[in-house]
Amino acid sequence: MANFRTHLSVAAAGGAVLAHGGWQAGLWSAVDSLPILALTALGGILPDIDSDSSKAIRLIFNLLAVPAVVAAAVMLQPRLSDGALLLVCGAIYLGVRYVAGAVFARFTVHRGLWHSLLAGAMCGLATSAISYRLFPLSEALAWAHGGALAVGFAIHLLLDEIYSVDLEGARLKRSFGTAFKPFDFRDPGNSLAMLCVTLSLAPWLPSWDGLLALAQQGQALMPGGWR
Numbered sequence: 207m208a209n210f211r212t213h214l215s216v217a218a219a220g221g222a223v224l225a226h227g228g229w230q231a232g233l234w235s236a237v238d239s240l241p242i243l244a245l246t247a248l249g250g251i252l253p254d255i256d257s258d259s260s261k262a263i264r265l266i267f268n269l270l271a272v273p274a275v276v277a278a279a280v281m282l283q284p285r286l287s288d289g290a291l292l293l294v295c296g297a298i299y300l301g302v303r304y305v306a307g308a309v310f311a312r313f314t315v316h317r318g319l320w321h322s323l324l325a326g327a328m329c330g331l332a333t334s335a336i337s338y339r340l341f342p343l344s345e346a347l348a349w350a351h352g353g354a355l356a357v358g359f360a361i362h363l364l365l366d367e368i369y370s371v372d373l374e375g376a377r378l379k380r381s382f383g384t385a386f387k388p389f390d391f392r393d394p395g396n397s398l399a400m401l402c403v404t405l406s407l408a409p410w411l412p413s414w415d416g417l418l419a420l421a422q423q424g425q426a427l428m429p430g431g432w433r
């Protein structure tokens with residue numbers, strides 16, 4: 207399998223191409239291209255959330271704790287005093303960083319459910335929902351955020367598959383076919399549960415018209431695209 211550094215650098219490079227391309231095409235501003243790059247890079251390491259390797263999991267949960275705290279602060283600020291808010295945010299940070307990390311390490315199988323396109327779709331849609339609901343963004347940009355994360359996720363899965371091909375002998379290692387898959391065939395129960403979670407995000411998503419607008423804008427600018 208590809209190692210952590212490879213995942214991060216390839217996804218960051220992909221994110222740079224995506225962010226720059228979208229900016230040049232007029233899909234978003236120069237400033238807006240930074241979160242696009244960051245989200246693609248995050249997506250590129252996110253599937254290894256299921257690995258028990260300490261480095262990946264520590265970094266991922268550190269990164270996830272930050273938006274969790276920001277989200278909590280935005281939502282709870284009108285309701286709590288400053289002191290209480292600080293305590294709650296501290297508790298949320300520690301909860302995400304340590305408790306959620308430990309639960310994940312205990313209950314997930316490496317290259318199981320989290321190494322699937324379904325997981326990528328779920329994380330991408332969740333990103334769009336969070337971007338749209340918590341920040342004053344246009345629908346198209348919120349969709350772009352989710353799309354960037356999903357692209358990074360797909361890059362990770364592809365890299366894992368590429369690395370499972372023994373390049374010298376052109377033989378397939380046993381891990382082939384365990385990363386780039388629509389869902390976890392060996393675990394239909396949890397795959398179904400993940401599908402339900404994915405579908406339940408629908409009420410929080412930006413409108414599909416926003417996605418359509420983004421797609422049309424992107425397509426119109428593509429050389430040889432439908433006009």
Ligand SMILES: [Zn+2]
Nearest residue numbers: 253254321366
């Ligand atoms: Zn992986």
